[in-house]
Amino acid sequence: MPQGGEVHPCVGFWMGYFRCMLRNRVSLYFVLGDGDGDGGEGGLSLVAELISCLEAVLEEKSAALAFPGLRQVFMLNNTCAIMRRAVGSDLEPFLPPEWIRAREERMERYIERYMDASWAPVVSRLDRGGRTKPSAISRRWDPLGEFYSALENACSAQRGWKVPDPVLRGLLQETVVESVVPAYRQYLEDHPEVQVAVGRTAEELEQQLSDLFEG
Known part of the structure; x- marks a missing residue:
């Protein structure tokens, strides 16, 4: 696994x-009872059902992964791989x-x-800071510190x-960056009184997140 x-x-x-199997489709159609050899509905349904069975097996295997977000990445990678192997191949004419x-x-x-499981909890740490001037009670909380801690844990x-497909990897990296960095930048703008740690500018955070999924 x-x-x-x-x-x-x-x-x-x-x-x-x-x-x-489809290269031997004459025999396959004979088994399916499609004597015309053009595939018909039997050929279409068979290929789709076989791939669906494979997808169901992958769903079962994903349960063995420790993190909910990783399960989504696993299914994302494998669904992408199935599509890459089906689209443009001799399987595609047999798909609905x-x-x-x-x-x-x-x-x-x-x-x-994946975003809900892995990054929504990180960004939510900044929501506690609000946009108002901190009171004596709110100073006991450290939303930025909680955010940094959650960020490091997530990373x-x-x-x-790993996301092997470069296009999919770029899309996922961009999605993470667009979710986390604007929220962080907005928090810093709303709270100019906070001290930003070294290496924690919005640009540096974006670079850190852009290195995800490289393995």
Whole structure:
């Protein structure tokens, strides 16, 4: 089981097997009862069902990963890998018209769930600071310190996480940056009295987050 959330080896094996199976589609159609050899609904449903079975196995395997966010990264990587192996290959003609869009929407949900699990709790530390002048009671809280601590914990936990596909990796990095950095920059603007630690400018934070998912 890949511990960094990367593509499971079974994806390449089974997607290759499905393609090999279709190369012998005359025999396959005979088994399906499609004597015309054009695939028909039987061929379409079979390929989609086989891939769905593979996806279900991957969902089960994701439960073995320790972090909720990592499970989403794992499913994101593997869904992307399945699409890369299906689209433009000899599998694509045997997939329903809505298949690609359904996987794209699924990947969007994986990204949303990853952000909710991994970064929403980090950004929420800044919400406690508000935009008003700190009172004697509120000075006991240290939203910025809590944010730094949560940030380091998140980055440390994700240090070994990998997104092999460069386009997907760039998208995920951009999503994290656009969620965390503006909130941090806004907090600093709203609280000019706080002392920003060395190496903690918004630009340096952006660079730190841009190094995620490299493994």
